[in-house]
Each structure stands twice: as C-alpha cells, then as structure tokens.
Amino acid sequence: MSAPTPAADPVLVARLRADLESVAYTVEAVGELLGPLASAALDREQMIPAQRVTAAAAGPLATLVRLFGLGDAVDIDEAAAALPSLGLDGAAALRLVRQQGPGVVATCDLRPYGEEGRTWWVASDLPELATRAPLSEDHVLGIGGASTTLASWTPRPVVERALDVGTGCGVQALHLGSHARHVTVTDISTRALEFARFNAALNGVEWEVVEGSMLDPVAGQRFGLIVSNPPFVITPRTPDVPLFEYRDGGQAGDTLVADLVRSIGDHLEAGGVAQFLGNWEVVGDTDWRERVRGWVAGTGLDAWIVQRDVQDPAEYAETWSRDGGHHSATTEFATMYAAWLDDFASRGVSAIGFGVITLQRPVGDREPFVDLTEATGPVAAPMGSHVLSGLRARTWLAEHDDDELLAVAWRCADDVVEERHGRPGDDEPAVIQLRQGGGLGRVVRLDTVGAALVSVCDGSLPAGVALSAIAELLGEEADAVRSSALPLLRGLVADGLLV
Ligand SMILES: C[S@@+](CC[C@H](N)C(=O)[O-])C[C@H]1O[C@@H](n2cnc3c(N)ncnc32)[C@H](O)[C@@H]1O
Numbered sequence: 001m002s003a004p005t006p007a008a009d010p011v012l013v014a015r016l017r018a019d020l021e022s023v024a025y026t027v028e029a030v031g032e033l034l035g036p037l038a039s040a041a042l043d044r045e046q047m048i049p050a051q052r053v054t055a056a057a058a059g060p061l062a063t064l065v066r067l068f069g070l071g072d073a074v075d076i077d078e079a080a081a082a083l084p085s086l087g088l089d090g091a092a093a094l095r096l097v098r099q100q101g102p103g104v105v106a107t108c109d110l111r112p113y114g115e116e117g118r119t120w121w122v123a124s125d126l127p128e129l130a131t132r133a134p135l136s137e138d139h140v141l142g143i144g145g146a147s148t149t150l151a152s153w154t155p156r157p158v159v160e161r162a163l164d165v166g167t168g169c170g171v172q173a174l175h176l177g178s179h180a181r182h183v184t185v186t187d188i189s190t191r192a193l194e195f196a197r198f199n200a201a202l203n204g205v206e207w208e209v210v211e212g213s214m215l216d217p218v219a220g221q222r223f224g225l226i227v228s229n230p231p232f233v234i235t236p237r238t239p240d241v242p243l244f245e246y247r248d249g250g251q252a253g254d255t256l257v258a259d260l261v262r263s264i265g266d267h268l269e270a271g272g273v274a275q276f277l278g279n280w281e282v283v284g285d286t287d288w289r290e291r292v293r294g295w296v297a298g299t300g301l302d303a304w305i306v307q308r309d310v311q312d313p314a315e316y317a318e319t320w321s322r323d324g325g326h327h328s329a330t331t332e333f334a335t336m337y338a339a340w341l342d343d344f345a346s347r348g349v350s351a352i353g354f355g356v357i358t359l360q361r362p363v364g365d366r367e368p369f370v371d372l373t374e375a376t377g378p379v380a381a382p383m384g385s386h387v388l389s390g391l392r393a394r395t396w397l398a399e400h401d402d403d404e405l406l407a408v409a410w411r412c413a414d415d416v417v418e419e420r421h422g423r424p425g426d427d428e429p430a431v432i433q434l435r436q437g438g439g440l441g442r443v444v445r446l447d448t449v450g451a452a453l454v455s456v457c458d459g460s461l462p463a464g465v466a467l468s469a470i471a472e473l474l475g476e477e478a479d480a481v482r483s484s485a486l487p488l489l490r491g492l493v494a495d496g497l498l499v
Contacts, residue, residue, distance in 0.1 A: 002136045004095040005194035008201040015086040023060045026119045068110035071130025073103035124169040140192045141246040150229045154275045155388035159224030170196035177205045184208040186217045222269045228276040236343035261295040268361040282351040289372040302360040302368045309354040313344040369398040380438040406464030410457045410498040
C-alpha cells in the first residue's frame with residue numbers, strides 16, 4: 001500500500017516552515033553536519049556514514065536529518081524538540097510522521113534543496129534507501145539526477161507564463177517561480193499533485209495545479225517556457241515489468257517523447273521555449289539524428305537537441321531493472337532484464353540515446369533551425385545561461401545570411417583557449433584546436449584558415465575582411481577561402497566560442 005501524502009493545511013504548514021527555518025534545515029547546514037565523507041557516501045546511496053554522524057550529533061538539525069532524510073526512527077522527545085511550534089500532533093496531522101514503537105518515523109522524505117544560497121524544502125515519497133523495500137508503482141520521486149540535470153539546462157528568461165509537465169514533487173516549478181510570473185503544473189498522478197500542493201504551500205508559492213496526461217490539461221493554452229522531465233523511460237509493455245508512474249508514460253518505445261516533441265509547439269508562444277529530457281531508440285546501424293530529426297520535421301519549431309549519452313540494450317535493461325529496488329540476484333530482476341532485451345529486439349533497437357531537447361517557436365515566418373549534436377563530456381553547471389545564449393546565437397544565425405555573418409567583427413569568448421600540439425622539437429604544431437571552458441566544453445580543430453581567422457577575432461575586424469586578407473597571404477582566391485570558412489564560423493558562433 002502507498003504511504004499517505006502530506007496535507008497542505010496552511011496553518012500547520014506555516015508552523016512547519018517556522019521550525020525548519022529556526023533549525024536552519026538548509027543544504028549548507030546539512031552538508032556541514034554530515035561532512036564530505038558521509039555526503040559523498042549518500043550520493044552513492046550508502047547511508048551508514050550519515051547514520052553514524054547523525055546518531056553521534058545531538059540537536060534538532062541531526063534529528064531532522066535522521067527523521068526526514070534517512071528514514072530512521074527517532075526518539076519521541078527529540079522529534080518534538082526539533083519541531084517545537086508544529087509539535088508531533090501537528091506533524092501527524094500533516095501526515096509527515098507516525099509513531100513506531102517507542103519512537104517516531106517519517107512517512108515521507110522532506111529535505112532542503114536550493115541554488116545560489118536560497119533554500120526550498122521538498123517533500124516526496126521515502127526512497128527505497130529509506131524504506132529498504134521495492135517502490136510502489138505510484139511512488140512520487142524526490143529530487144534525482146534527472147531533476148537536477150533538467151534544472152541545470154533550463155534557460156531562465158523572465159516570462160509571463162511557465163508550465164511544468166509531469167511536475168511530480170514540483171522541483172522544476174520551484175525554479176520556475178524565480179523567473180515566471182504565473183506557473184502551471186500538471187501530472188497524471190493524484191499523489192504527485194498532492195505532494196506538489198504541499199511543497200508549494202511549504203515554500204510560500206502559488207501554482208495552478210491541474211491533473212491529466214501530458215499536455216491534455218492545458219489544451220488551448222500557450223506559455224513562454226515549458227519544462228518537462230517526462231516519464232521517458234522505454235519500458236516493455238508486459239506484466240513482467242512493473243509500470244512505475246514516475247518513469248513510465250504508458251506508451252511503447254520512445255513514443256511519449258516523440259509525441260511531446262510533435263505536440264508541444266501548439267502550447268508555445270512566439271519566441272517561447274520548451275526544455276525537456278528524453279530517451280530515443282537507435283534502430284540498427286542508423287544515426288540517432290535520423291529518428292529524432294523525423295520527430296521535429298513539420299513542427300515549424302527550432303530544435304537544438306544534444307545527445308549526452310548512449311547505452312546498449314543490456315546496459316539499459318540493467319539500469320531500469322535495478323531501479324525501483326530490485327536487486328540483481330532476484331528472479332524478478334532476471335525476468336525484467338529478459339523482457340527489456342526482447343522488447344528492444346522486437347524493434348531492432350541497437351542503442352538508446354539520452355539527451356536534452358530544446359525547442360523554440362520562431363518569431364515570424366523564417367525557416368526553423370535544427371541542430372542535432374552530441375556532447376558527452378562535462379558541461380557548464382548550471383547550463384541554462386549557455387542554453388539561452390546558444391538559442392539566441394542560433395536564432396541570429398537563422399535570421400542572417402552569409403554576408404551579414406561575414407560583416408560582423410567577432411570576438412573570441414573569454415572562456416576559449418587555443419591549444420597547439422606537435423612533436424617535441426618541431427617548429428610547427430601538428431594540431432591547433434580551440435577549447436571552450438564553459439558551455440558544452442567544445443574542442444574544435446582548426447585548419448590553417450581557421451587558425452588564422454580566430455587569431456584575429458578580437459572584435460575589431462569583420463570576419464569577411466579578415467578572410468580576404470588571409471586569402472591574399474595564402475595566395476588563394478578570396479571567395480573560395482570565405483566559403484570554406486563559413487561552416488566553421490557558423491559553428492563557433494552557434495556554440496558561443498565567438499561572440
Ligand atoms: C521523472 S518524474 C519527474 C518529476 C519532476 N518533474 C522532476 O523533475 O523530478 C515524471 C513525472 O511524470 C508524471 N507522469 C507520468 N505519466 C504521465 C503522463 N502521462 N502525463 C503527465 N505526467 C505523467 C509522473 O507522475 C512523474 O511525476
């Protein structure tokens with residue numbers, strides 16, 4: 001049976017908030033209490049060091065971490081001391097705790113979360129780590145790796161209306177509140193929306209909360225920004241595999257993500273942006289771009305899609321058979337693993353791509369740009385400001401022709417360095433490349449013309465003039481040199497190496 005969801009009683013929630021504030025239950029304070037060793041162990045889903053540290057530390061902060069962060073039973077008096085204005089009766093009325101033997105246990109996870117010195121508190125179902133049991137199918141996920149990836153990649157322009165599709169506990173919506181005047185959240189799960197309502201109340205923000213599948217609840221509405229960490233996991237449609245609401249949208253293969261790409265444009269204002277995560281199937285020896293380009297074709301949207309990782313079907317089966325609390329020694333695990341392999345084989349799937357999808361409704365009637373690229377290394381964190389400047393650069397490129405591109409005096413971005421590699425003792429480098437410190441961390445190899453062009457990109461000389469001079473020096477035809485440099489120039493501008 002599923003655990004109860006918290007009640008959003010405004011008076012009791014205000015008392016809880018006052019207690020969390022007075023204890024300073026913040027990301028920084030919890031990090032300090034746990035120390036680097038226990039924090040790193042928790043990141044690897046090992047609780048023992050954190051349990052040892054908090055058991056040895058007296059005080060309300062350690063009690064809150066044990067109760068709501070680790071799922072441990074705590075002494076009734078200690079729990080009451082950590083929640084002085086709410087009290088244990090109030091905490092029980094909010095459905096956050098229950099008595100267990102001589103102690104108290106939490107019925108949900110409640111932890112601080114934040115960015116740039118600000119703290120939110122987020123309630124969700126207790127994770128498998130705390131319950132030590134497989135998850136229920138209607139489990140409401142807390143903040144996970146995918147949540148923070150999406151939050152990091154989301155561009156954050158100031159918008160009037162923003163939408164979070166599949167809000168779960170509402171973590172993306174908390175971020176949206178800092179730059180959107182009105183936030184709508186949707187989810188198919190009633191339990192998830194109860195957590196979202198509670199978290200909105202606890203953090204003193206207001207969202208329009210609507211229940212339903214994907215974009216159904218916002219039919220006819222448009223937004224300046226839509227974010228979604230959708231249930232993108234590709235799951236076999238067989239009774240052998242449980243369908244967890246938090247990861248499975250109820251459709252075969254990658255249909256849910258494909259449908260989202262195809263339908264989201266109807267909900268974007270002109271200039272509006274959709275940012276979401278997805279998985280896609282790679283069939284046989286085709287390039288992943290073929291399939292994903294097909295999703296974008298005909299939408300009229302600008303698309304910038306970055307494949308961040310690829311797994312083969314066996315790796316994928318392992319990840320998702322284990323997720324949800326099933327251990328690899330069990331029969332269930334083996335049955336699920338086989339079901340995943342059979343499902344992928346039935347469609348000839350050779351690999352599964354993981355990536356970040358950015359779509360934009362163009363302003364006016366220009367041709368949309370489509371940029372499908374790979375970036376598997378480390379990227380800037382957060383990435384949102386780079387996504388925003390990358391969208392602006394790609395939009396500018398789509399709106400300007402080659403002559404206009406060549407008329408600009410480009411400047412090398414401050415985070416770009418040039419690297420020269422060669423054999424020891426050689427006068428000339430064998431390889432010259434640019435390395436970007438932020439953004440997608442691009443490394444771009446340069447030919448002679450490219451290296452010469454970039455060396456004079458200090459914002460004073462239009463690229464076309466520079467290329468004519470380079471052609472003269474090399475004794476080559478100016479038009480040919482200019483045209484050969486255009487793809488490099490466009491790429492460097494799009495990715496922010498030239499600004
Ligand atoms: C991976 S969780 C993301 C939760 C949260 N937004 C985050 O970033 O951590 C996916 C969410 O989508 C919801 N969901 C599943 N199927 C859905 C559907 N058909 N329509 C809308 N939401 C759905 C789940 O209940 C879950 O809350």
